[in-house]
Amino acid sequence: MPNCDWNRPCDCRDCREIIETHVCPSCQFPNKVSVIRNAYWEEDKKHGGGYYLFVNPKTPVKDLICYECGDPMKEVGYYTSIHEDFCKNQKERAKLIKDERYCVNCDKLEELDFDFYGRVKLTLYNQLNLCRSCLIDAVKVENPDPSNATNKFKFDPSKLIWALYRVKVTCTTCESAYWVNSDEQSWRKQCKKCYGSKRGKKTESSFP
Structure with missing residues (x-):
C-alpha cells in the first residue's frame, strides 16, 4: 500500500489518521474529529512483500460536545480527539457566512479563502460584496473593452479601468499604417x- 514513506508501506500517524464529521442536530455545526x-x-x-491494513476502532463509543453550541451528542462512535483546527476554521466560516462576509458571486469567504490575488478581500460594488477576481469581471461586463480599429486598450486591475496601450498611426514616409505603444x-x-531603411543609409554614408 503506497503512502508517505518513500512509496513504501508505512503505519505513521498521518497515514493512520482520518477525519470524520458529526453534524450537531441542534445547530447543524459540522464537528470534525480525528x-x-x-x-x-x-x-x-x-x-511478495506486504502492506498495512488500517481498521477503524469500534470501541469505546464516545459522546461528543458540539464545538459551536455546546450541546451533547450521545454515542457518536469512536474518535481519538476533536480536530481543533478544522472546528475552529468551520466556526470562523459559519460566522462569516452569518455576517454575509462572502463574495456573492463565487461564495469565497473574506480572509479565509484565496483567489488569484491572495486572501480574499471584499469590495462593495453596485451594493454587492465581491472578491477581487469577481469585481474585475463585473467591471469588465459593465464597461466593455473599448478597443477599435485604431486603438487597443488593456484592462488595468489595480485601477479597474481600460488603459490605452497601442495606437495605429501612419508612417510619414510610406503612409502605411502601423501599431505603436501609446x-x-x-x-x-x-x-x-x-526606419530600418533610413538607419541603413546612414550607416553606408559613414564609410568612405
Missing part, C-alpha cells in the same frame, strides 16, 4: 521598414 486507525501488517502471498506615438513617426 480517528487514529489501528494498523495491521498483511503479507502479500501472491506478489507612449511612443509622439516620436515614432516611421514604420519599422522605413
Whole structure:
C-alpha cells in the first residue's frame, strides 16, 4: 500500500489518521474529529512483500460536545480527539457566512479563502460584496473593452479601468499604417521598414 514513506508501506500517524464529521442536530455545526486507525501488517502471498491494513476502532463509543453550541451528542462512535483546527476554521466560516462576509458571486469567504490575488478581500460594488477576481469581471461586463480599429486598450486591475496601450498611426514616409505603444506615438513617426531603411543609409554614408 503506497503512502508517505518513500512509496513504501508505512503505519505513521498521518497515514493512520482520518477525519470524520458529526453534524450537531441542534445547530447543524459540522464537528470534525480525528480517528487514529489501528494498523495491521498483511503479507502479500501472491506478489511478495506486504502492506498495512488500517481498521477503524469500534470501541469505546464516545459522546461528543458540539464545538459551536455546546450541546451533547450521545454515542457518536469512536474518535481519538476533536480536530481543533478544522472546528475552529468551520466556526470562523459559519460566522462569516452569518455576517454575509462572502463574495456573492463565487461564495469565497473574506480572509479565509484565496483567489488569484491572495486572501480574499471584499469590495462593495453596485451594493454587492465581491472578491477581487469577481469585481474585475463585473467591471469588465459593465464597461466593455473599448478597443477599435485604431486603438487597443488593456484592462488595468489595480485601477479597474481600460488603459490605452497601442495606437495605429501612419508612417510619414510610406503612409502605411502601423501599431505603436501609446507612449511612443509622439516620436515614432516611421514604420519599422522605413526606419530600418533610413538607419541603413546612414550607416553606408559613414564609410568612405
